[in-house]
Amino acid sequence: MQYRKLGKTGESISAIGLGCMGMSYAYGTAQDFNETESLATLELALELGINFWDTADMYGQGANEILLSKILATKRDKVFLATKFGFRFKEDGTNYFDGSPEYMKQAVEASLKRLKVDVIDLYYTHRIDENIPVEETVGAMAQLVKEGKVRYLGLSEASVDSIKRAHAVHPIAALQTEYSLFTRDVEDGILAATRELGITLVAYSPLGRGLSTGAINSTGALKDGDFRKNLPRFQGENFEQNLQTVNALETFAKEKGITAAQLSLAWLLAQGEDIVPIPGTKRRKYLQENAAAAEVNLSADDLTAIDGILRNNAIAGTRYTEGGMKLVNR
Template sequence: MEMVRRMKLGSQGLEVSAQGLGCMSMTTGYYGPGKPETDMIDLIHRAIESGITFLDTSDSYGPHTNEVLLGKALKGGMRERVQLATKFGVNIGNGSTEIRGDPAYVRASCEASLRRLDVDCIDLYYQHRIDTRVPIEVTMGELKKLVEEGKIKYIGLSEASALTIRRAHAVHPITAVQLEWSLWTRDVEEEIIPTCQELGIGIVAYSPLGRGFLSSGSKMVETLSTDDVRKDIPRFKPENMEHNKKIFEQVSEMAARKGCTPSQLALAWVHHQGKNVCPIPGTTKIENLKKNIGALAVDLTEEEMAELESIASADAVKGDRNAYMSLTWSNTDTPPLSSWKPE
């Protein structure tokens, strides 16, 4: 297996592998039951040996168990070889979810993540979702302090609007914005991608394979466990899937002509979006890890990019990309700083 090339993410000095590894599905949580811990640690080690060194987790995955898994996987000299990204802001407890960005919560979350990961410093620390009750400048102020204290190296935002990104970046440089971007999720291209490019902010594409749809099409939905959150996503509902599966069929035809898999073609499309874009496909299988790495070798001409984009134009997909659209970037503007009254 070829070693994965390196790239600069953002303009603050962070260097990562050109493809990352999303670790969410390795433990129980959003995508159904987790997998055996020893198998997942082996998978993480295989990824690192192959040059995939940009690992993505969050305190909300599990919750907490995903960070603990990574902490175990990075024992024995592995920590120095990786760029570790985790997130705060989605507070899961007592059967409810609360989005928080107040300074005390930011600090407590960071310190708890450092303990679970068993590290001294987090390379990239994202606000996972934006707390619309707290001015983004207030949240960023606390994150800036954590950078100054050496607890985190770089700051990121996830699912933030263009205005929120600009306001945050004015307090302390944002290194990366994580957002859902794939052939069949392209709403970010209008305003958010250009904002990141203008400000020199790296783009980390989560769910670059359409949460599995661009790997196996409508078959994927039939195999989901009962507690898999993808069952609730509108575009996976039968009334929308009948229409949406045509996109996968056309991508599959093109992949056959190219001599690659549909998932490799879809991932290659993200890789061709620019030097500052890093997709982080998740997997729990070594064979899929190898396939995903193979996408880096798929070259696409301008004509092929145009063909793919015509198959999956922004309005070609039926149904929302998330069952909770209120928590996505389109609703993340925060109050002005002048309105903030610290407790």
């Protein structure tokens, strides 16, 4: 595994991290989550040198943090741990965002307790609260650093304006946002802003929420409880069009002797040393495949060819529903 620096912190994190959400949330119902396999995947991640783990308090309403605690209990020093706060659940199961300092204080204590750790390495606000100045949220988060409960601060799905305002209050180490061959809107200003300020861009959903894996060849392949069923990119004509892009990428990847998923991760790594993708998986075989992408070197000609594929196969549909899109790049 190769390693990259986290912002200006001097910390080394694996060039490919591990998104842990799918072990407890979003891609199925309770019976689809196999704790034994998930724990084995976490153990293997450390063996492969993947030390950058990403979770959030909303993933399974705390279940994902509890899952990670079972490995952290004996291997805390081997993991650079990131979690997030802000989404709260109503009784009907729907959620809303609360970036208030008051809620943050509750949330961080709950995360520390579930994770069974004394300090969180990287603490994100999961979104930007449109009703609360980002300076207030980040100012309260900065207090956690002073108290020793959090080491570094991050933002998720923030606009250029929010990034700069937040960074003026306290150094921001990382911006987590969706970035992949299927979602490139960060290239319109956000990436330039993070580079100007020395902030690492942590790319979530770097495999297009599974599109790059080639495992989803029809919407009928998605199980009950899989939130992708509601996403525009996975519906009707949008999905059929996006499959054409996937097929073209798979063909190109095969010519290079790699998988489309590895091609996608290698493409992200080639965008700059300040990019760290965090593909999610709950199975060892996919973890090994993803980790191997760190060894794939794409030439300038390869990158040009990939750009050509994307120009000829436009991505159809937004990445979230209308409600979800209102929460991103804010």
